Amino acid sequence: MKSLLHGGILVDKSCGLNEVKKDIIIENGIITSIVDPIDLNSIQNSEYEIHILDDLLIFPGFIDLHTHFRYPGFSEKEDLISGSFAALHGGYTTCVAMPNTNPPVDNFNIFKQICEESLYIDIIQSCCITKQREGKQLANLVSLSNNGVLIFTDDGSEVKDPDLIFEALKLSSEYNFIIMEHSLFSDFFKCGVINHGRVSSLLNLKSIPEVAETSLVFRDIELAKMASGNLHLTHLSCAKSVDLCIEAKNAGYTNISFDVAPHHLLLDDESCASMDPVFKVSPPLRSKDMVKKLQSYLFDGKIKIIATDHAPHTEVEKKLDFETAPSGITGLETSFSLLYSEFVINKRMSLMDLVTLFTSNPAECIKLKKKGHLKKGDIADISVFDPHRETTIDESFFFSKAKISPYLNRVIEGKIVQVYKNGSVVFDNLNDKKKALFYKKVNIDLSY
Numbered sequence: 001m002k003s004l005l006h007g008g009i010l011v012d013k014s015c016g017l018n019e020v021k022k023d024i025i026i027e028n029g030i031i032t033s034i035v036d037p038i039d040l041n042s043i044q045n046s047e048y049e050i051h052i053l054d055d056l057l058i059f060p061g062f063i064d065l066h067t068h069f070r071y072p073g074f075s076e077k078e079d080l081i082s083g084s085f086a087a088l089h090g091g092y093t094t095c096v097a098m099p100n101t102n103p104p105v106d107n108f109n110i111f112k113q114i115c116e117e118s119l120y121i122d123i124i125q126s127c128c129i130t131k132q133r134e135g136k137q138l139a140n141l142v143s144l145s146n147n148g149v150l151i152f153t154d155d156g157s158e159v160k161d162p163d164l165i166f167e168a169l170k171l172s173s174e175y176n177f178i179i180m181e182h183s184l185f186s187d188f189f190k191c192g193v194i195n196h197g198r199v200s201s202l203l204n205l206k207s208i209p210e211v212a213e214t215s216l217v218f219r220d221i222e223l224a225k226m227a228s229g230n231l232h233l234t235h236l237s238c239a240k241s242v243d244l245c246i247e248a249k250n251a252g253y254t255n256i257s258f259d260v261a262p263h264h265l266l267l268d269d270e271s272c273a274s275m276d277p278v279f280k281v282s283p284p285l286r287s288k289d290m291v292k293k294l295q296s297y298l299f300d301g302k303i304k305i306i307a308t309d310h311a312p313h314t315e316v317e318k319k320l321d322f323e324t325a326p327s328g329i330t331g332l333e334t335s336f337s338l339l340y341s342e343f344v345i346n347k348r349m350s351l352m353d354l355v356t357l358f359t360s361n362p363a364e365c366i367k368l369k370k371k372g373h374l375k376k377g378d379i380a381d382i383s384v385f386d387p388h389r390e391t392t393i394d395e396s397f398f399f400s401k402a403k404i405s406p407y408l409n410r411v412i413e414g415k416i417v418q419v420y421k422n423g424s425v426v427f428d429n430l431n432d433k434k435k436a437l438f439y440k441k442v443n444i445d446l447s448y
Helices: 080-089 108-116 141-146 162-175 198-203 211-227 239-250 269-274 288-299 335-344 351-358 360-365
Strands: 002-006 009-012 017-021 023-027 030-035 048-052 057-060 062-067 092-097 122-125 151-153 178-182 231-234 256-258 382-392 411-421 424-428
Touching: 009 351, 017 351, 057 351, 062 080, 062 231, 062 360, 080 092, 080 411, 080 424, 092 382, 092 411, 108 122, 108 141, 141 162, 162 178, 162 211, 178 211, 198 269, 211 231, 211 239, 239 256, 239 288, 288 335, 335 351, 335 382, 335 411, 351 360
Parallel strands: 002 048, 009 057, 062 092, 092 122, 151 178, 178 231, 231 256
Antiparallel strands: 002 023, 009 017, 023 030, 057 382, 382 411, 411 424
16 A cells, blocks of 8 residues: 655655655665655545644654664664664664674674564664774675675774875775774874863863874875775764865865764863763863854754754763763764754754754765655655744653763754654654554565
């Protein structure tokens, strides 16, 4: 049976849809037509499964390039089910999972297992650049690439050895995969836990200067140029890092991309003065001036991709002292609504531009076919957003196992209320505000 999504307002800059009221027709998990609103009296109910979405905003399903599902090995923090529920709650239908697990994902057997257990969303599992993430020897990148691995990263750690990262970048060019680099030199001011500046001096804490990031970004860009490699730099927190990427692109090196995490656009190191580890992240929250600079880059269109760096930890871990607690903030469930509330409601950027950062831009970055757009022939991965539903972020808000957040008690405007994966509803909070329902995705044949 065909599905009809009726009455929604479509938003997709890549397809020229700037809050346009259209109906979407779906068949076998694929968008087959986008048409002017249909008179429901003119069709037979048996012809379509009809979904009434009057005046709700319709987006392509969000794509996150940086997610920690903590599987295998750390199920007390998160697992594939809780992580997938968190993703759907935030509007995500596709997530790139990081491999810093236990054991690390550096072989095909673990990669295949995770892909097969992705029951609600599409999980694109990345694999380690080096064996066991030890930074000593390259993993079998060629074999893994030939078996479907698209992205390699040692995230959680940078690849210190320039010979290794250069060799990996050369292989990325030859075999057309992506090297994603954790953009922070851990050897700069070892044991640093906070941004270098006024707050670190006030608290007498070991710090992490901006150069710990920018020097690695510079090194990797230069090596990628030499290797003609495909490089993605993740969770950039400094304006100079963004400048280096843009300068490389303007100079003709087009195989470079980067993302910025929401917390580096919304929070600054003044929050760390409380010594609450909920604000401890890697890279660290930067100064208020740096956050303003990154925001200006966002509004000017220099930042193309938002990635959550969703990094759940247990309550016990995040209530240790600041120096001991692990770094990480959850982001899948809050990222879009927070940025919408902060920047779109306040008219600092357009809704269409914000949606692009979550959809078509990340899809293009990792060359996902038939995702990230609302157009005929694409997979019907769709997120439905109610701009008028006000929500308070409290512990009951989260489907992630990690309930601690720097955004607790914040009121956000707008909420994802329904998500379609492969044309079927997989998350539904449309009519019953007190109860959200999750459904397993229906796999579709894309062999054509």
